[in-house]
Amino acid sequence: MASYNKVILIGNLTRDPELRYTPKGMAIAKIGLAVNRTWRNEAGETKEEVTFVDVDAFGRQAETLGQYMKKGSPLMIEGRLKLDQWDDKQTGQKRSKLGVVVEGFQFLGGGNRGGEGGSEAGSAPPVPRSRPAAPAAPAAESEPDVAPHEGDDVPF
Numbered sequence: 001m002a003s004y005n006k007v008i009l010i011g012n013l014t015r016d017p018e019l020r021y022t023p024k025g026m027a028i029a030k031i032g033l034a035v036n037r038t039w040r041n042e043a044g045e046t047k048e049e050v051t052f053v054d055v056d057a058f059g060r061q062a063e064t065l066g067q068y069m070k071k072g073s074p075l076m077i078e079g080r081l082k083l084d085q086w087d088d089k090q091t092g093q094k095r096s097k098l099g100v101v102v103e104g105f106q107f108l109g110g111g112n113r114g115g116e117g118g119s120e121a122g123s124a125p126p127v128p129r130s131r132p133a134a135p136a137a138p139a140a141e142s143e144p145d146v147a148p149h150e151g152d153d154v155p156f
Contacts, residue, residue: 019066029062
């Protein structure tokens, strides 16, 4: 049976990235992304819907997102859906959450650069046109086999 798991999202960060490291030194960034949808209903009224997506990045990509992105920054993410399942420690019930694992990303929006060496939220460092804007993580820096959950070694 064939299968294909690819997601492309463009939105704005809902909070500053949470950058942590596993005991073995693997960087993990957790970010929230708000994706807006606008449409007109039957009466011709403009409606808007916001979808909030939890996103995880690993390795060098996590470090780059943690360094350059801030709440409100626009970002394009290319990745895959991942279903995390666990048992709730308090109730004992099975829990699950659908999220996105980053495979690549693109900084969006130029904005004005800060005057004294700093940069404003939403602006990324200048990237030469001869290189891709987002470095691809080597295979060795890909996602760990087991995603961290509450109570695991990564303190989120």
